[in-house]
Amino acid sequence: MEIELHNHRANVSEPMRRKVELMVERAALRFRGIVKAVVRFEEDGRVRRVEVVLHTSRHEPMVAVGEGRFFGPAAVQ
Numbered sequence: 140m141e142i143e144l145h146n147h148r149a150n151v152s153e154p155m156r157r158k159v160e161l162m163v164e165r166a167a168l169r170f171r172g173i174v175k176a177v178v179r180f181e182e183d184g185r186v187r188r189v190e191v192v193l194h195t196s197r198h199e200p201m202v203a204v205g206e207g208r209f210f211g212p213a214a215v216q
Contacts, residue, residue, distance in 0.1 A: 140164070140167050140173055140174060140175065140176060141174070141175045141176070142160055142163055142164075142175075142176045142178065143175070143176070143177045143178065144156055144159070144160070144178050144180070145177070145178065145179045145180065146180050147179060147180065147181045147182070148181065148182050148183070149180040149181055149182035149187070149210075150182070151180045151210060155210050155211065155214070158211075158214065159178055159189065159191075159214050160178075162214065163176045163178065163191060163193075166191075166193065167193070170193065170195070170201070172195045172196045172197060172198070173193050173194065173195055174194055174195065174196050175193075175194040176191065176192065176193050176194070177191070177192045177194070178190070178191050178192075179192075180210060185208060186206055186207075186208070187206065187207055187208065187209055187210045187213045188204065188205070188206045188213060189204070189205050189206075189210060189213045189214045190202065190203070190204045190205075191203045191204075
């Protein structure tokens with residue numbers, strides 16, 4: 140599985156990036172057939188947003204979005 144991480148006007152620490160990668164890998168174990176994951180980190184003022192798109196080989200992409208004041212809680216939503 141390929142994992143792409145994108146920062147949009149956001150400063151994301153390396154430990155946070157690793158944490159999100161681990162979360163995506165765990166999700167891939169539950170949902171078979173995932174071939175690619177795209178994670179977008181966005182920062183707009185005091186709002187942090189994390190969007191995860193899981194692309195599968197046979198179905199529509201699965202999308203999860205979380206918002207919060209910090210990236211940690213936003214990623215867990």
